[in-house]
Amino acid sequence: MTTYDLIFYLFALIILVSAFIVVAARNIIYSAFSLLFTFFGVAGIYVLLNADFIAVVQVIIYVGGILVLIIFGVMLTNKITEVEIKTESFQVLPSIIISGIIGGTLVAIFTKTNWKVAEPQILDKTVTEIGRFLVSHYMILFELAGIILLVALIGSVMIARKEKLETEEVEK
Amino acid sequence: MIPLKYYLILSAAFFSIGIIGVLTRRNAIIIFMCIELMLNAVNLTLVSFSSFFGDSSGQIFVFFVMAVAAAEAAVGLAIIIALFRNKLTINVDEVNIFKW
Secondary structure: OOOOHHHHHHHHHHHHHHHHHHHHHHHHHHHHHHHHHHHHHHHHHHOOOOOOOHHHHHHHHHHHHHHHHHHHHHHHHHOOOOOOOOOEEEHHHHHHHHHHHHHHHHHHHHHHOOOOOOOOOOOOOHHHHHHHHHHHHHHHHHHHHHHHHHHHHHHHHHOOOOOHHHHHHHOO | OOOHHHHHHHHHHHHHHHHHHHHOOOOOOOHHHHHHHHHHHHHHHHHHHHHHOOOOHHHOOOOOHHHHHHHHHHHHHHHHHHHHHHOOOEEEEOOOOOOO
């Protein structure tokens, strides 16, 4: 077993254990913090797969953006003063069966298929290549991603803001 | 060298854990985190294919998946906050006004 293999198994262990904690933890804050380790583990696997740009983007967007947003959501929606952060689960057995079926199907497909692969190559200029693809071959998708982000921003502000009209009417 | 299959099996297991979370938890924010887990599992599959086939298009797909995930995070948390403001709960089984 080489060092490369050892690093892969280490990151795989980090991902699976912390993902399980996200699902199983009783306290929502523990879930949010173990999501952090999951994202870092996935970033480590990306580095192992020679996708350095995607690994950095993973850390910036997921850890720096989405996770902070989720923790804000936790803080805004839980009654912190009343310590009601605990959450429960239900329908455990049926959902384990369903996810076992789906996961088993995926594993069967992945292992039975004869993938025609080469060894993972070290692309020396990943960022250059991705940048060139983004402004040439995938340019319309790139613009569409910008529009989606703008629409989502406006929509979320519209959904989450307080409706002032109704409260004023109630006060009168 | 780790073969492609191991990466794919890792992402399948990761995805299944996300499915269990979406189906069992009651708290909308944890369901939301589990959706992020599933999106990450798919990203892992795309990156491993991209690396083993020597084609960087897969990494561009991952880039777009991340853009959509960021948009989804913003809209989803806005919905959760609006829900909490109106019903004072974010447990999904207590939000059943469409049920009759």
